[in-house]
Amino acid sequence: MGEKPVNLYEVPYKVLFQEVRHRYPNYTYDFKKHVIILHDENREALGHIRLPLHLSIDDQLTITNEETLVVYLSIESGKAALCVRKGKHNLYHTTFSAYMTRKKQGVSQIKYLNKKGKSRAGSRVRLAATVDFFERINTTLLEIFDKHEIQRIALNCNTTLIPYLHQSKVACPFDKQDPRLYKIPLHIPQS
Structure with a gap:
C-alpha cells in the first residue's frame, strides 16, 4: 500500500507535535532524515512527517530552534x-x-x-x-x-x-x- 502525501503546512508545529504524541505514542524521530515516523501499537510504520530544515526538535518533539x-x-x-x-x-x-x-x-x-x-x-x-x-x-x-x-x-x-x-x-x-x-x-x- 503506497503512502499518500498530505499537506500539513497550515497546522502549527506545536499542535501537530501534540497530536503526534497523543495519537501515536510509539513515534520515532529520525534526525538523519529529519522526519517523524508514525508507528501503531505493534510498532508497524504507518507513515512519516517530513519536517522543514529550519526547525530543530529533540526526540520528545520539543522545538529547540525555529531559526536553524x-x-x-x-x-x-x-x-x-x-x-x-x-x-x-x-x-x-x-x-x-x-x-x-x-x-x-x-x-x-x-x-x-x-x-x-x-x-x-x-x-x-x-x-x-x-x-x-x-x-x-x-x-x-x-x-x-x-x-x-x-x-x-x-x-x-x-x-x-x-x-x-x-x-x-x-x-x-x-x-x-x-x-x-x-x-x-x-x-x-x-x-
Whole structure:
C-alpha cells in the first residue's frame, strides 16, 4: 500500500507535535532524515512527517530552534546553486557554472571518461573547468562556514560528482559522514 502525501503546512508545529504524541505514542524521530515516523501499537510504520530544515526538535518533539542556519547546496554537471538560510530568511545565494558538458552529445565529461579517453584538447578544457568549478564551490563554502555557525547542510548532488567535491585542492568544509548532512529527497532538474 503506497503512502499518500498530505499537506500539513497550515497546522502549527506545536499542535501537530501534540497530536503526534497523543495519537501515536510509539513515534520515532529520525534526525538523519529529519522526519517523524508514525508507528501503531505493534510498532508497524504507518507513515512519516517530513519536517522543514529550519526547525530543530529533540526526540520528545520539543522545538529547540525555529531559526536553524541551513546551507542548501545543489550540484549538477556544470551548474550549482548555493543558499544560506536562517529560519525562513535568505541570508546568501549564489550560482556557479562551468563548461563541463560535451555540447553535441550532452554528456558530462566526467561520465564520458568512463567510456573513452581524455586526450583531446576539448576534453582537457572540460576537465580543467571541472576542477575549477569545484574549487570555486569549496572556496565559497569555506567563507560561509567561517562566517556562520551552520547547523544543517542540505545537499543535492549526483554520486559521480561527490568525489570531486571532497577531493578538490580547496578542502570541502564538511566530510561525507558529517552528522549535519541531509540528502535532499527530491530530484532537482536544474540547479
